[in-house]
Amino acid sequence: MDTGPKIAQVAALIGDPARANMLSALMDGRTLTASELAYVSGVAPQTASGHLAKLSDAGLLALAKRGRRRYFRLASPHVARVLEGLMVVAQDGPARQRNLWRGGETLRHARTCYDHMAGRIAVAIADRLVQQSFILLDEDGGQLTDAGRSFFNELGVDLGLASKRRVFCRPCLDWSERRPHLAGAVGAAILDHALEHDWVEHVRDSRALVVTPVGVRELATTFGIEGVPPTDGHDGRVGSLSGGRVSAITVESAPPGRR
């Protein structure tokens, strides 16, 4: 009857560390198997199975059975939004201890966020687009200008539904940078373009992205983004994997162990 209990049910589901890890791992839009999710969440398969059943039943995850495996993905963008929101709140939460966690440097640099890019690079791109008046952004919405539309056109970015949907730009507060990057259809189109033209590549089993040499060049010429550093402020090398501990998953020596 009241709304409280209902949101509590969903929040409690997300509120378990193992389940939260599973959901986080799916934030980049991939589909993962039950085993993979068991690994990332750090629990035994039996336990993971129970968690996954609950998440599916609640409609947070969508399930596709194929052969002897079960593939899970986030059930809807709504779920991704909630997770985004939780990250933001979790980040500025205890005000005192807003620690810029070292490590995961690669993630801070560039990563996927459901269907678009996030991280330092994504924020820089958004900044640049705003600065050039290609996009208007504010906390509650975003909007592509005519100039922006032709900019993307020339660049060859496929805005897809551009003709059908006239508004499709959304700011998404970046949890590592605490500044907005681009989400929505425009954000998704940029990520697609970047992947397709080898500006960035997925890091194996992670939602981190590395910027390729091609990407470094293109980001410089296209957006005037130079030397966004991979680790600290020194040189122009971008996205070197050695820079930071990668939270990659190697499913080999995998002792689950109690959390």
Next chain:
Amino acid sequence: MDTGPKIAQVAALIGDPARANMLSALMDGRTLTASELAYVSGVAPQTASGHLAKLSDAGLLALAKRGRRRYFRLASPHVARVLEGLMVVAQDGPARQRNLWRGGETLRHARTCYDHMAGRIAVAIADRLVQQSFILLDEDGGQLTDAGRSFFNELGVDLGLASKRRVFCRPCLDWSERRPHLAGAVGAAILDHALEHDWVEHVRDSRALVVTPVGVRELATTFGIEGVPPTDGHDGRVGSLSGGRVSAITVESAPPGRR
């Protein structure tokens, strides 16, 4: 290090029914005292005190001490967004049982949602504005057209920062109607206007709104919204309090009792 545990911490906080009730009660942007929150959450003051301390420590609630009372409110719009999002997910969650809960009819009709309006009326207003091309809406963003800007101007709605911020319109999925209504600066301005001109009034101790006779007339002439029914489909009376069980709080015969 990983983001999972952090979002789990926040989600777990929201995931307790008592705390979720507290947060829900604060969704309309009011500030409430610890006692009031204890009552709405259905627990004893001692228990509530503990919950409130946790929520404040985590940065979900802001606290203002005044005399011997403590006033709590949501710490930021970010928190409100997360709660909105959870309501949406909770609503379409178990797909099978998307029950249109009878009761709380007044809430379904019109209510505040943090700083803007929600419910049937709000959805109707949004529909109308879109239909007249005063606003462009889609899932990821919203945008005021020039025509819309002058419409609000003529109407005397103060868009406030209109000159400074050029984009400030956001769709917010309505958990009772499952269709978007207007949030963001535009949504807030509409609610302000409606309250100021006595179109709607707050229901005591609830986030429900009742539409006044003035409001009925104005909604009809301004937006062409007629006979959005208060309970079922029969007459044009709008917002009669008798229609639905109001989730109002009367802090008298208040046996907390175990949940």
Next chain:
DNA sequence: GAAACACTACGGTCTTGACCGAAGTATCCG
């Protein structure tokens, strides 16, 4: 058909934390 693999169901252990009664600290009011 047998073995390996992916996942699920069941049963028992153990930790977490929600809850309230009782008692303690501020604040207001007469």
Next chain:
DNA sequence: CGGATACTTCGGTCAAGACCGTAGTGTTTC
């Protein structure tokens, strides 16, 4: 000052549920 009000702290009880070992079902591979 003394009593009422608003809230917090402490201590002990109790239920929920996360976890894994064991044992199952269904699927693929050889």
